Amino acid sequence: MNGFYLNIYLQRSVRCIILTGFFLFFLSLFYFTLPKHSFVKLRFDDDSLKPSDRFENLFWFIQISDIHISIHHDPKRVSDLKDFLQTSVDVINPSLILATGDLIDAKSKDGFSTQANLEEWRTYYSLLHDTNIEAKIPWLDLRGNHDCFDVKHRNHESNGFRKYSAMGNKQNLGSYMYVHNTDFGTYSFIGIDACPKPGLKRPFNFFGVLTDRDIAELRLMARSTVSHNYTIWFSHYPTTTLAVNYNTALRPAIETTNTLAYLCGHLHHLGGLSYTMYTRQPEGHMELELADWKVNRRYRIMAIDHDLASFIDANYLEWPVILVTNPKESSLSAPIVEPLIRMKFSTHIRILIFSPYFIESVFARIDGKILKDHGRHIKGPLFAIPWNPKDYAQGSHKIHVEVTSLGKITSVTSSFSMDEQIPLYSIISNYILSSHLPSLVFYLFCIVWVSFIILIVILLFGPIEIFNIPCFYWTRSIKQYPRVAWNSQHPTFTLRRQESAALTHKLQLEGYIQFCWVRMFGKISSSA
Structure with missing residues (x-):
């Protein structure tokens, strides 16, 4: 087979494969970013609990992820975290x-080899x-993929989590x-340990693994919480990176009548692609991935205020941290379980402001109009501003809060809605967190494998009839076609004939032709 035409065909084959891959990617993108609930059924609730200017029905907690304590790199990860636990907390x-998860780094100095490191x-x-910290506040830690590098099983001596962690000691x-x-x-x-058993070395433990036995254990825990206000699940791995039996998938297994959110880490910030990896899963709960402490020094504050959940991802040493709990961000809601109707009966905007410095003033704007009353300090970090939610009963609105401290103005903006408008937060994060990466990797592997087989067959057996249709037909000799086709005066055919003759003369490739255009145009000219 002539090398020139082979190269052309291979290029077109690769191009076709790439286009097919992009088509499948965007098709899956379209599927996973479609709203999964055409009609959002809000949780039924009465107006007995009204968010007001009283310090009640409120608590908050912190999430931190991907610390990556290392004996080889960046000792400030430890010193900064120590300062955070002593002062910021x-x-x-x-x-x-x-x-x-990913409490330790467990990598060598060159960053290539991995092993359990008891010194870390x-x-x-x-x-x-x-x-x-454990004497002051409950510290709930669990393992990530770096924490189980080369760990044979949970009770093995190489499992440092067993002896040197808060929950391992319990x-x-x-x-x-x-x-x-x-x-x-x-x-x-409920904390989910999805580390592979045994723990593999990188890059083979990027995906978490849950067996049928693990899922059954989680189901039992979920059943015991049905009478509780909320269940919050947390793990190192996002559900999109969990390899689970399809018959016992994790998302339906953890979905109870009170599942509020699934908190995780692991993806860091996707190389800068997204620092806000949030979505609402088809089952109705939120899935919230947190960027790392390792590089970005990020942490999360999540508040439950009158059973309305709000959160903010903040940076270490950046003050003040402002979290609006009422009205809450509409795109980050779990409407099936959250009593969103309570916002309609609230009497005050509620804002949590965390800062070691004195707060000089707080005021808010809604849809660009400043509220006449400024924020009043209630207790602790809670500030409240009177408002009338009936003025914002329809459509989506934006609230902008400005806080002055040490002469510096810090602001946050969010959207809220009193009706059933629950928008999608982000197409990128929704696609990544709602898809199933193990399946996508498997299908991609199959596509690449089949593509290589096709190319190898072409290289071994030369030009063959790949598709028995004119526009993809290959032939070795132009003599196979009737001479009447070449004598045709059809203008399109004449142009193609001239182009082909010039090309074959230049490359001294007489007797070969690339595509079936001769055959196709020959048929056209014969009937002309």
């Missing part, structure tokens, strides 16, 4: 802290001990549940 004063685990243990080596009791309700936190 005292300012925020959360009810509990979630540490969602001892550093993590010293960090918890020196800050005395014999919670796998998935576990923590119940937070308040005078206004009960809230469950």
Whole structure:
């Protein structure tokens, strides 16, 4: 087979494969970003609980993820976290802290090889001990993929989590549940350990694994929380990176009548592609991925105010941190479980402002119009501004809050809606967190494998009839076609004949032709 035409065909084949891949990608993008609930059924609730200017029915907690304590790189990860636990946590004063995996780095100095590193685990243990964080606040930690590099099983001596972590010391080596009791309700936190067993080395443990036994255990935990106000699930792995049996998929398994959110880490910030990886899953709960502490020094504050959930992802040492809890961001809602109707009966805008410095003033604008009343400090971080929610009963609105501290103005803006308009937060994050990456990788592998087989067949057997249709037909000799076709005066055929003759003369490739255009135009000219 002539090399020139082979190269042309291979180029076109590769181009066709690439276009097919893009088509499948955008088709899946379209599918996964479609709203999964055509009609949102809001949770039924009365107006007995009205968000007002009283410090009640409110608590908040912190999530931190992907710490990556390393003996080889960036010691400030440890020193900054130590300062955060000693100073910032005292300012925020959360009810509990979630540490969602990748507590240590477990990589060599060159960054290529991986192994369990007990020295890094001892550093993590010293960090918890020196800050005395466990004595002040419940610290709920669990493993990420870096924490189980080269760990044979949970009880193996190489598993530093077993001896040097907060929950490991309490014999919670796998998935576990923590119940937070308040005078206004009960809230469950279920941690999911999805580390592969045994722990593989990189890059083979990027995906988490849950067996049927793991899913059954999680179902039992979920059933025990049905009478609680909310269940909040947390894990290192987003559900999109979990390899789970399709018959016992995780999302339906964790979905109970009170599942509020699934909190995770692992994806960091996708190389700068997205710092806000949030979505609302088809089952109705929110899935919220958090960027890393390792590089970005990010952490999350999530508040439950009158059973309305709000959160903000903040940067270390950036003050003040402003979180509007009423009215809450409409695109980050779980309308099936959250009593969103309570916003309609509220009497005050409620704002949590965390700062070690004095707050000089707080005021708000809605749809560009400033409210006449300024924010009044209630207690702790809570500020309140009177408002009339009936003025915003229809459509989507924007609230802009400005806080002045040390002469500096800090502001946040969010959207809210009193009706059933629940918009999609982000197409990119919705696609990434709602798809199933193990399946996508498998299908991509199949496409590449089949493509290579096709190309190898072409290289081994030369030009063949790939498709028995004119526009994809190959032939070795132009003599196979009737001479009447070449004598035709059809203008289109004449042009093609001249182009073909010039090309074959230039390349000294007489007797070969690339495509079936001769055959196709020959038929046209014969009938002309």
